[in-house]
Every structure is written in structure tokens, then in C-alpha cells.
Amino acid sequence: MISVEAWTTIRYLKAQGLGTRTIAKEVGVARNTVKHALRSEGPPRYQRPPRPNPKLEPFREEVRRMLTNDHFIGSRIHKELRKRGYDGSQMAFYRFLKKIKAEEGKTKACIRYETLPGQQGQFDWSPYTVPISGSLIRVVVFRLILGFSRKRHHFASLNGSQASAFEGIEHGLWKFSGAPKELVVDNDRAFVISAHPAHFKWNRRFLEFCGHYSMRPIACRVRNPRAKGKVERPFYQLEEHFIKGRSFDSFEHFCRELERFDEEINSRGTPDNPGKTDRPV
Template sequence: MEDWVTIKTLKAKNPAMSLREISRLVKISPHTVKSALENKEAPSYQRKSSTAGKLEPFKEVVFEMLNVKKFKGSRILEELRSKGYTGGKTALYELLSSIRIEAKKHCTPYETAPGVQGQFDWSPYTVLIGGELTKVIAFSYINAFSRFQVFDASLSENQGAVFEAMENSFTESQGVPERVQTDNAKVFVTNASRSNFCWNERYLQFCGHYGFEPSRSLPGHPWSKGKVEKPFEYLENHFIAGSSFESFEDFICKLKSFQQQVNARLHATIKTTPTDLIQKDREAFSALPSTRYVGVKEEIRKVTQDCLLSFNGSRYSVPWMFAGKYVWLRVSTMIFLRDLFPSQRLSCYAHTFNEKRGDNH
């Protein structure tokens, strides 16, 4: 599956590159390259089950030998053999890697070239909106070279909301970097362990659509992001704390104004403003695809001829132009109605609903 992402990315960045050239770079057959380019979705597969079960009775003693007695791996294997362990050394070394307690290291942030890396994360907040405490998810996307930051927000943190925030970030940045660094949330990673690591299949499809390489911070290694360990600190102290908003739309509007202020500040590390430096990132970015990614879990509904739509057990009236049409419902920020089969570009109508059954405004 990761080969599929690599092939898609190479072709997106180099449209003239032949199958044979891609085959040589990825080290797979031209036939496999051709199949990958023809497939719009990443191939699915199942990993083989681990054979590390034989180590289960010895985990506590292995932990003690490694982290307390400071035994080397070869010594630990000898000790286990004497205690009746019959498994292989590969499984043992995978276990050692996962349970080793390392001394804290002083890490120096590293610099990346223009257009190479973006860093994406999110954090939940309780905010006073319309006089009521409301859970809001704040998203942060930082272009690593220029430090140009894009903020977005949602009322949901499901995969659809995350993908939508990433898409908006690429659009506002005016391009796509070579790779995007994330954490190990389930929307990105199915299994975060080193021994049985697996990317989320839908996320890999998203990566293939936009042509960037997925990259993650290892569990317990937040410094692997390199330079942006606290992307929300300034937001919390200068925007969230002590603030109230008339509506969620008011929150979004003021968040975008705050984003402009952040990017216009003189940055201590780059010695200029992110707004000034983002142009170098943009010159190195890959172009945005012609269409947005539509593989997220939108609800699809058909509007009746009398302009009614069913959602979560309730019926709502919608604008007349959607009568008889299939529409997407995207509920991350509000309910978006998008014509599923427009003649040219996607028409979009923002329509918000109250939680009361059948009530809309």
C-alpha cells in the first residue's frame, strides 16, 4: 500500500516519468506500477499474525533485565533460553525495542527546505459560544520552512473533519508539501507499534489523492516533529483564554483574523514573518489536485421533491434548488449540502440545524 502512495506521488510530481523509470526507483515491476496508477484506491491487505506469543510469560522478567539490570539483548536471550523460552530472537528484539526506557535527550530542532514538510495536529477546547459551553476542536497546520500556520476548527474530530481541515490547510497554503507529519491518532494509523505498524487505509488514499508522503511521530517521541512542539500555546493564551463568541461562525471568523496576526508577527527563528517567507514554500509545493478528496465518510441523502431531507431520525426543510437531488451532508462544522452531480463545480450551501427534532434555522 505504501508503494501505491509512492507511485502516485512520483507520477503527480513528474507527469512525464515513464513506467520503467518509476519501476526502477521503487524497485518493483513495471506491471505493478501500471496497476497502481490505474487503481484509484489503495490496495488492501492483511498482515500476518505475530508469533511473539511465546514471550508473553517472560515479559516482566525481560523488562527487569533490560531496564533495571541493564543486560544486553544477547544476555537476555541466554537467560530466557535457560528458563524455557523456545521462540526466536527476532521477536525478542522487537519486544526489547518496544519496552526500552531511554534517558531523556536534549533535542535540537532541525530545519527543512522549502516545500518539504507540513505538520498537522489538533486539540479540543471548551469555549463559550452563544452563551453555552461548547466543545470545539482546533486544528493547526504549520508549513515547516516558513512557519506559516493555518488554523481551522470543527465540532467533530472524526476522520471526515480531520481530512477537511487538512484540505483547507493545503488550499490556504496554496500547495502540497512532500510529506506531512502527524501523530498516531486512529484517523492516521491503525496500529502504532513498531513491530506491527500499519497506516490507516483511508488515510493512505487521501495521501495518494494529494500526492504527499505520510510521516508520523513515534509514540513517546513528540520531539520528532522537530520544531513545532507547542503549536497551540499561542492560540490558547491569546485567543481561547477568556474569550466568548456569538456563534460558531463568529468563532471561525475571528480565528481566521487571529491566524493573519500570527503569520504577520516577526518570528524569532526565521528572522522574518511567515507571511513573507511562505512564497518560497509555495514555489516548491506540488500543485493542488483539480478536485477535493471525496472519500471521507459523508452521509449521502436524497432530497424529496417537496424539499425535505431525513437525517438522524428527523426531517428538515432545505432550499428549493436541492429538490430531488442526492446531496452530501458534511457535519464537521455545520451541515453542508453539496450537489453530488453538478454540471460544473460543486455548489455548496451552508445550512445549520438545532439539535431539537425537526427544528432548523
């Protein structure tokens, strides 16, 4: 049985127009496995946990240090482990090393660059205390912004739960009439169970959500807001031009005014083309 991450990757690659043979080679599975993943209505429900190698686990941190800090190649690391008492097979060592490289590589998913139309969307949210009907109410504003056109969609909620986050993303996809190929998010528990480089782990429900829409999830590095600057910078504009100094009759009134604010901002075009509003998304 393949992992949820492999299932998500297969559906993402298929959405990009790749054939089953190419996908199978890219993911490292059989073609029948790819076909089964594409036919299935949902991701695999469970996966047998990998069995740790008792001869190599005691050397895990040493291997990681030699790989990331000392930049030793595999044969050098294997030689050093032999000196330290490792007496297992060379094949088992390289399988172990491959897993560690995969773990370390997951943190390299953070990307900050100009993207092509339809390539990338970025998602985040921010809580605000807003005067509504004479009381101060905590409102969470979610935002999905497209990397190329900078078009954005806000969705307001009275809570910041995972369900509300998913609803905020879906509202944006509906507004933009489709899903981007990639979705950049931060390391909130709604998306990432563990953001530690040594044992990065996606939230399963989020992987299933991305797989449903054939999006590739990308996590930003911890404490690196610049990687998601297209999202985090516009929150300043929201605070200064929409929320500050205003009050609202009801939560519904807040949502209607937020929609009008989106229409006004999106109609201005982009910073480099302020008069051009028909830029591809």
C-alpha cells in the same frame, strides 16, 4: 496486487519527478505495476494476507530481540536459530528476517529537523471548552503548519472525527495552494491503526487520503511530542493569545475570528525573520 502503502509511495515518488523505471527499482516492483498504480483512480481494495511460516513464527520474538537488542547480523541469528531447533531453509529465514527489519524500521519515520520549502507539513489538533453564545461549547481546533515558512492554518470543528481531521488538512492545502511532500502526524487512530514498533500499521483511509494528494505520511514515535514541535508549540500561542479570556457570539463568529488570528500571525514572518512575510512556503 501491491499494498496501499506501496501505492502511496509510488504516487509520492512520481510527484517528485521520478520516472517509472526509477520508481519500480525503488519500490521493488515491475514497471507495469508502477504504471498501473499511476493510472488507477484509487488504491487497491484488498490484499491477500501474508502466510506465516510455521517453522519461524515460534522464533519471532527471539529474532527481534537478537536483531534490536543484541545487534546480531543475519548469519549470526540464523546460526542461533539452528541451535534452537530451526530446520527450515536459509532462504525462508532471510525472507522472514527482512520482514522483521521492515517492521522495526517503520518507527524510524519520525523526523525533527529544518526542512526545505514545500518539503514538510505537520498536522495536529487540540480540544478547547469555549464560551459561545452564553454556553460552554467543546471546539476542536485543527492545525496544519508548514515546516519551512512556519505558516499555519487553523480549522475549527465541533468534533474530532477522522472526517473532520481530513477536512482540516484539506482546508490547509487549499489555503496554501498545494500539498507538501511529507505530512507528519501523531499516532491517533484516525491515522495509525497500531503504533507498536513490532506491528506498525497505518489507517487505510489515511493512506488513501495521502496517496490522493501525493504526500508521504510520517508518524511520530509514541510519547515524543518534540518530533512535531512545530505544531505542538504554537498551540500555546493559540491558547494564550486567542482563546483565553474571550467569548464568541456563535460558532461561525469563532471561525471568523480564528481566520483573522491566522492572518495576523502569518503576517509577522518567522522567529528568525520577524519582518519577512514573503518567505517561500
